[in-house]
Amino acid sequence: MKNKTILIKNADFLITMDGHRREIRDGGLFARDGFIEQVGPSSELPETADEVIDLKGHIVLPGLINTHHHFYQTLTRAVPAAQDVNLFHWLKTLYPIWARMTPEDIRISTKTALSELALSGCTTASDHLYLFPNGSKLDDEIEAASEIGLRLHASRGSMSLGESKGGLPPDSVVDDEEYILKDSLRLIQRYHDPKPGSKVQIVLAPCSPFSVTGELMAQSAILAREYGVQLHTHLAETQDEEAFCLEKFGYRPLGYMQSLDWVGNDVWFAHSVHINKEEIQVYAHEGCGVAHCPSSNMRLGSGAAPIMDFIKAGVKVGIGVDGSASNDGSHLLAEARQAMLLARLRAGLMGASLSGEDSELLFTARQSLELATIGGASVLGRKDIGSLEVGKCADFIAINLNRLEFTGALHDPVAAILFCQPVNVDLNIVHGEIIVKDQQMVNFDLQKLIFDHNNAASKLLSD
Numbered sequence: 115m116k117n118k119t120i121l122i123k124n125a126d127f128l129i130t131m132d133g134h135r136r137e138i139r140d141g142g143l144f145a146r147d148g149f150i151e152q153v154g155p156s157s158e159l160p161e162t163a164d165e166v167i168d169l170k171g172h173i174v175l176p177g178l179i180n181t182h183h184h185f186y187q188t189l190t191r192a193v194p195a196a197q198d199v200n201l202f203h204w205l206k207t208l209y210p211i212w213a214r215m216t217p218e219d220i221r222i223s224t225k226t227a228l229s230e231l232a233l234s235g236c237t238t239a240s241d242h243l244y245l246f247p248n249g250s251k252l253d254d255e256i257e258a259a260s261e262i263g264l265r266l267h268a269s270r271g272s273m274s275l276g277e278s279k280g281g282l283p284p285d286s287v288v289d290d291e292e293y294i295l296k297d298s299l300r301l302i303q304r305y306h307d308p309k310p311g312s313k314v315q316i317v318l319a320p321c322s323p324f325s326v327t328g329e330l331m332a333q334s335a336i337l338a339r340e341y342g343v344q345l346h347t348h349l350a351e352t353q354d355e356e357a358f359c360l361e362k363f364g365y366r367p368l369g370y371m372q373s374l375d376w377v378g379n380d381v382w383f384a385h386s387v388h389i390n391k392e393e394i395q396v397y398a399h400e401g402c403g404v405a406h407c408p409s410s411n412m413r414l415g416s417g418a419a420p421i422m423d424f425i426k427a428g429v430k431v432g433i434g435v436d437g438s439a440s441n442d443g444s445h446l447l448a449e450a451r452q453a454m455l456l457a458r459l460r461a462g463l464m465g466a467s468l469s470g471e472d473s474e475l476l477f478t479a480r481q482s483l484e485l486a487t488i489g490g491a492s493v494l495g496r497k498d499i500g501s502l503e504v505g506k507c508a509d510f511i512a513i514n515l516n517r518l519e520f521t522g523a524l525h526d527p528v529a530a531i532l533f534c535q536p537v538n539v540d541l542n543i544v545h546g547e548i549i550v551k552d553q554q555m556v557n558f559d560l561q562k563l564i565f566d567h568n569n570a571a572s573k574l575l576s577d
């Protein structure tokens with residue numbers, strides 16, 4: 115319907131994340147065709163619209179943005195042999211299982227991950243699909259995602275450096291480089307939409323320094339820049355990776371990226387845990403973004419990324435739940451909480467005093483929320499999402515404050531949603547369209563999806 119309007123009003127608190135970080139009491143917003151036309155106190159907004167939602171008793175926030183995921187891994191959560199091992203062993207355990215996936219597995223897992231994300235407050239998700247077994251294509255993910263309705267930044271991942279050439283993955287899951295580049299171009303031409311309000315963007319994302327060749331990385335960067343799409347990869351996740359890069363390429367991971375022209379405003383790296391002071395300055399100077407994945411880094415024992423140092427240096431930082439085999443969930447609000455807690459643990463371990471005048475060293479709930487909203491938007495190169503401002507997309511979430519989890523914390527509802535037990539959201543709206551209402555996916559049979567997903571997962575593990 116053209117010219118469709120939506121009005122939300124009477125929210126106890128509306129958190130804008132605008133330049134002034136306004137937190138409006140008794141607030142609301144008015145949007146037309148998916149874009150915000152007015153934000154402010156309810157009394158200053160139009161009286162009616164095609165859809166009117168009264169949010170008394172709720173806090174309203176910009177939709178959360180996920181900057182790193184592997185949706186397909188929802189099929190292999192908590193696999194026994196991969197529970198208690200570090201990244202390289204975890205990957206070697208899971209590669210052969212992932213090699214059995216079908217296009218239908220990609221579709222089912224995409225819907226599962228996006229449902230979890232939507233219920234946890236996410237309105238834009240980046241995903242990194244880097245193996246395409248048994249005829250799978252990125253198209254399977256993009257088509258399945260359109261059924262859920264979140265914005266998708268679909269990263270066309272790739273692996274080309276198999277074991278026989280000194281890489282980590284078995285040769286059975288790596289692809290021919292000429293084909294990877296041809297398919298990347300096809301996907302950009304078919305799906306990439308750079309316009310404001312875009313629902314699908316394509317990203318080129320060779321998987322990691324230990325699973326692709328430098329030549330593929332360099333060629334991917336040339337192609338991405340020709341078409342104005344972003345570049346993404348895993349970087350500086352573990353000490354194993356650092357040792358691999360030093361031995362094989364003679365560089366630390368970031369130095370290797372610099373040698374391949376893989377730095378710039380159009381590049382964001384997942385993890386960036388093992389990064390030194392000089393390298394943080396390179397990120398800041400070049401404009402590289404970081405997808406911070408605290409749960410995964412703890413789960414795999416990888417370490418704790420220097421998030422506060424990145425932020426102090428002016429580096430763009432967003433939050434990623436990472437793949438569901440190393441989290442093993444896709445709850446974005448919970449991940450923002452983990453980011454806050456891990457930054458505090460790291461500060462403590464680095465010797466910062468946790469009391470008195472040094473207490474400003476602690477990472478705050480509002481800082482963490484910034485990463486999950488405007489931080490994520492800047493990492494993904496988007497100016498049209500991440501805050502509730504006139505002209506931006508009508509992507510927002512609402513959480514009912516009258517619940518057990520927040521009891522006793524309502525003197526600061528913003529802090530409550532980060533400090534208290536993470537909850538699912540009551541309302542999730544993307545581009546003015548309702549995705550979640552009353553903590554339920556609308557127009558979508560979640561019970562059937564859970565049934566299909568469990569069947570697909572058990573088949574994958576028993577084959």
Ligand SMILES: [Zn+2]
Nearest residue numbers: 348384436437
């Ligand atoms: Zn990852």
